[in-house]
Amino acid sequence: xxxxxxxxxxxxxxxxxxxxxxxxxxxxxxxxxxxxxxxxxxxxxxxxxxxxxxxxxxxxxxxxxxxxxxxxxxxxxxxxxxxxxxxxxxxxxxxxxxxxxxxxxxxxxxxxxxxxxxxxxxxxxxxxxxxxxxxxxxxxxxxxxxxxxxxxxxxxxxxxxxxxxxxxxxxxxxxxxxxxxxxxxxxxxxxxxxxxxxxxxxxxxxxxxxxxxxxxxxxxxxxxxxxxxxxxxxxxxxxxxxxxxx
Ligand code: ADE
Numbered sequence: 709x710x711x712x713x714x715x716x717x718x719x720x721x722x723x724x725x726x727x728x729x730x731x732x733x734x735x736x737x738x739x740x741x742x743x744x745x746x747x748x749x750x751x752x753x754x755x756x757x758x759x760x761x762x763x764x765x766x767x768x769x770x771x772x773x774x775x776x777x778x779x780x781x782x783x784x785x786x787x788x789x790x791x792x793x794x795x796x797x798x799x800x801x802x803x804x805x806x807x808x809x810x811x812x813x814x815x816x817x818x819x820x821x822x823x824x825x826x827x828x829x830x831x832x833x834x835x836x837x838x839x840x841x842x843x844x845x846x847x848x849x850x851x852x853x854x855x856x857x858x859x860x861x862x863x864x865x866x867x868x869x870x871x872x873x874x875x876x877x878x879x880x881x882x883x884x885x886x887x888x889x890x891x892x893x894x895x896x897x898x899x900x901x902x903x904x905x906x907x908x909x910x911x912x913x914x915x916x917x918x919x920x921x922x923x924x925x926x927x928x929x930x931x932x933x934x935x936x937x938x939x940x941x942x943x944x945x946x947x948x949x950x951x952x953x954x
Contacts, residue, residue, distance in 0.1 A: 714743070716745075730863065776820065784818060791815045791818065795821055795850030
């Protein structure tokens, strides 16, 4: 089972999100397991302090090392069976590929959520196996990134989504952006559904979808095409799409 252990000073944020919808069901069905650990419970002074002023001066506070060491050493003393992941804008960027590798992880995934300006570097040095960013922007803490990872990983665990094809066909899963989708009614406020989708002709529908995926990727994320394994047919379609746009 994929197991997430979240260390945070805001446990309610994590519990609120994993307590709803698909994640709630996945947890109830024992497909994933999420536990939340309040970092303040591992502070030793009577005020439960988890941050302090930075050595060398400067703006903002730094998260103290001691509570992180205590929670990890008490809860998950065996290094072999844990993978400690620090959420931070300095980490390697999270992608669909990385979500897939998290979904196959057999160790417990421990997500450390930072707050304030920074975390004492010795936490990184001695405890952290992997540092992950969810994108090139700075948030107020690691809780949303932790939830982003749990959410993206959970939906790849077999059984979590109703239909396993729905994650296989996602944007990025095959290296391309998703194609457009339509549902009833056939005409909505004068806007129609592409006739091929109503034709019942499966190979034509597949081809139309492939063209749309290639078109959207070319227009919005052309760099994704450089890494794509393309068929002859894909190359032909792309050539036509490029000619169309010039
Ligand atoms: N903490 C603050 N910003 C972050 C980001 N972009 N990714 C991961 N953790 C963060």
